Amino acid sequence: MDVQAKTFDYHDTPDRSAATPAHHPLVVVGAGPVGLTLAIDLAQRGQRVLLLDNDHKLSTGSRAICFAKRTLEIWDRLGVGQRMVDKGVSWSVGRVFFGDAEVYRFDLAPEAGHERPAFINLQQYYAEAFLVERAQQLPNLEIRWNNQVSALQQDGAQVTLTVDTPDGPYRITAGHVAACDGSRSPLRAMLGLESKGRVFHDRFLIADLKLDQALFADDATERWFWFDPPFHRGQSVLLHRQPDNVWRMDFQLGWDADPDAEKRPEAITPRVQQVLRMGFGRDVPFTLEWASVYTFACLRMDRFRHGRVIFAGDSAHGVSPFGARGANSGVQDADNLAWKLVAVHEGRAPESLLDSYADEREHAADENILNSTRATDFITPKSELSLLFRNAVLGLARDFPFARRVVNSGRLSVPATLDGSPLNTADVDLFSGPLRPGAPVADAPLARGDQPAWLLRQLDGGFTLLVFGTAPGWMAGLPLQVLVIGPEGLRDVQGLAAQRYDARPGTAYLLRPDGHVAARWRAPTDIGVRSALARALGSPSS
Amino acid sequence: MITEPNLQSPDDFYEALLAAHQGLTLAQSHDLNARLVLLLANQVGRLDVLRDLLAAARANLEGTPA
Numbered sequence: 001m002d003v004q005a006k007t008f009d010y011h012d013t014p015d016r017s018a019a020t021p022a023h024h025p026l027v028v029v030g031a032g033p034v035g036l037t038l039a040i041d042l043a044q045r046g047q048r049v050l051l052l053d054n055d056h057k058l059s060t061g062s063r064a065i066c067f068a069k070r071t072l073e074i075w076d077r078l079g080v081g082q083r084m085v086d087k088g089v090s091w092s093v094g095r096v097f098f099g100d101a102e103v104y105r106f107d108l109a110p111e112a113g114h115e116r117p118a119f120i121n122l123q124q125y126y127a128e129a130f131l132v133e134r135a136q137q138l139p140n141l142e143i144r145w146n147n148q149v150s151a152l153q154q155d156g157a158q159v160t161l162t163v164d165t166p167d168g169p170y171r172i173t174a175g176h177v178a179a180c181d182g183s184r185s186p187l188r189a190m191l192g193l194e195s196k197g198r199v200f201h202d203r204f205l206i207a208d209l210k211l212d213q214a215l216f217a218d219d220a221t222e223r224w225f226w227f228d229p230p231f232h233r234g235q236s237v238l239l240h241r242q243p244d245n246v247w248r249m250d251f252q253l254g255w256d257a258d259p260d261a262e263k264r265p266e267a268i269t270p271r272v273q274q275v276l277r278m279g280f281g282r283d284v285p286f287t288l289e290w291a292s293v294y295t296f297a298c299l300r301m302d303r304f305r306h307g308r309v310i311f312a313g314d315s316a317h318g319v320s321p322f323g324a325r326g327a328n329s330g331v332q333d334a335d336n337l338a339w340k341l342v343a344v345h346e347g348r349a350p351e352s353l354l355d356s357y358a359d360e361r362e363h364a365a366d367e368n369i370l371n372s373t374r375a376t377d378f379i380t381p382k383s384e385l386s387l388l389f390r391n392a393v394l395g396l397a398r399d400f401p402f403a404r405r406v407v408n409s410g411r412l413s414v415p416a417t418l419d420g421s422p423l424n425t426a427d428v429d430l431f432s433g434p435l436r437p438g439a440p441v442a443d444a445p446l447a448r449g450d451q452p453a454w455l456l457r458q459l460d461g462g463f464t465l466l467v468f469g470t471a472p473g474w475m476a477g478l479p480l481q482v483l484v485i486g487p488e489g490l491r492d493v494q495g496l497a498a499q500r501y502d503a504r505p506g507t508a509y510l511l512r513p514d515g516h517v518a519a520r521w522r523a524p525t526d527i528g529v530r531s532a533l534a535r536a537l538g539s540p541s542s
Numbered sequence: 543m544i545t546e547p548n549l550q551s552p553d554d555f556y557e558a559l560l561a562a563h564q565g566l567t568l569a570q571s572h573d574l575n576a577r578l579v580l581l582l583a584n585q586v587g588r589l590d591v592l593r594d595l596l597a598a599a600r601a602n603l604e605g606t607p608a
Contacts, residue, residue, distance in 0.1 A: 388572055388573065388576050389576050389579075389580075391573075391576075392573060392576035392577045392579075392580055393580060395573075395577065396577055396580055396581070400581075400584075402584040403580060403584075406580070
């Protein structure tokens with residue numbers, strides 16, 4: 001069936017007729033990729049979760065279509081990564097055009113020795129559909145469709161939500177509320193808060209085209225980016241592929257374009273025909289699946305945590321679409337928040353641990369906004385001078401490899417290293433390589449006996465002490481998973497784990513439940529590990 | 543950043559610089575300069591040095607009639 005046409009049933013809830021408002025420890029608002037990821041993660045960690053969504057459908061149109069390696073790894077932990085990868089398409093060949101000539105092509109062949117590719121392209125509605133199916137398998141996760149939060153109050157003890165439904169409103173109380181309700185976040189408005197930043201004066205048209213024949217020879221998948229092409233002078237055009245032979249074209253229109261006129265099929269069809277004729281030298285029949293004219297801004301809230309209400313995803317921060325940083329950073333927000341909420345609710349960590357969510361993800365949002373702004377400035381130069389340099393870079397790129405590295409049509413979304421996080425324990429030993437405290441863990445191919453096993457798949461979702469060599473006896477007494485790569489544990493079949501972790505016999509890494517490095521040692525001690533663990537759980541005394 | 547004399551042959555360089563712009567319109571000269579800046583930046587390579595060079599050029603510009 002057509003996934004996009006899927007709808008979910010609204011049911012009346014006994015909460016509506018309760019004499020006093022029912023209490024829900026954890027409420028997630030918004031069943032997009034971020035809210036679903038968070039709700040599933042919380043439920044998998046044993047919490048009772050209520051997920052409220054204001055409609056009963058999947059995303060309209062493809063929207064986010066590029067899901068990065070880190071997102072897939074998080075979804076692996078939630079049991080849905082494989083479905084995403086099976087359905088998604090990968091590409092590695094990209095071509096960049098300037099004017100009427102190809103400037104260069106690149107092959108983004110992924111680094112070997114990782115289970116997941118650098119990213120896949122997949123329509124957001126597929127991602128959401130797979131996440132909803134997973135959510136529905138979890139008995140302690142309740143989704144209420146067509147339940148719209150219309151009012152919110154909080155005091156030190158709890159949040160009170162008023163929820164509107166087709167049968168009328170009801171009230172509930174909550175321990176914590178995660179606002180994953182999108183860029184126009186009603187919850188943010190209810191708290192009188194804003195997301196602020198730089199608004200770009202430009203408009204873009206997205207058109208999703210279903211083709212009934214292959215676009216490239218051998219049905220290959222390539223990503224093409226045109227700067228200032230003859231069929232769309234002075235603007236940029238991007239072409240890339242989604243599953244089901246749906247291709248996205250992204251046209252920069254300029255600020256003066258009329259959004260209502262531009263999103264009519266009569267306006268879109270000739271634009272698309274021109275790209276296909278001039279780019280591919282032939283007419284390719286297509287049907288228009290979805291189109292949207294959008295503007296964007298790089299902005300964020302000052303603080304992602306406001307008492308018992310915590311913002312994640314687009315409600316907290318917004319970026320330009322270049323570099324696929326919207327949904328991907330939101331899923332990382334969820335990954336960062338879930339284990340902390342659970343630790344607080346289980347009494348294993350102080351409430352202040354939630355401030356570290358805000359600290360870390362605000363830092364990550366700043367990094368995403370920086371990258372996104374840089375790509376935007378390259379793709380859509382806003383002054384004569386920036387256009388001059390942009391075109392000089394593209395001109396040089398044809399002949400000189402160094403300039404190709406300066407061309408920026410959107411940098412690949414990679415997870416932030418959480419430098420400066422209060423949860424990190426600073427290195428006392430010398431290490432090289434990128435896996436410093438705060439860095440996201442790296443995958444590596446291992447083997448258990450004769451069976452291949454990926455490193456990331458061995459992590460149990462709690463804290464893990466990753467030990468190279470042999471684990472000393474005292475480690476068995478630690479309240480965490482001890483994972484040994486060595487003669488008595490997993491085999492580092494290609495030596496890549498030792499290489500990526502700069503490990504020698506005795507080296508140990510303390511990994512957080514969200515797979516960021518909390519601490520590392522050449523010669524760990526019981527007290528050292530326990531102290532780093534306490535710090536990573538937000539203990540103020542450590 | 544090197545600010546002491548480092549050019550092998552200043553007069554020859556200056557002549558070559560003007561010769562490179564010979565016959566170009568002002569717009570084309572701007573284009574050429576932009577390309578030259580990028581090529582030279584790659585030659586220098588180090589970001590800290592490049593930042594110093596940018597700052598020095600900008601500081602030198604201050605106080606010059608617009």
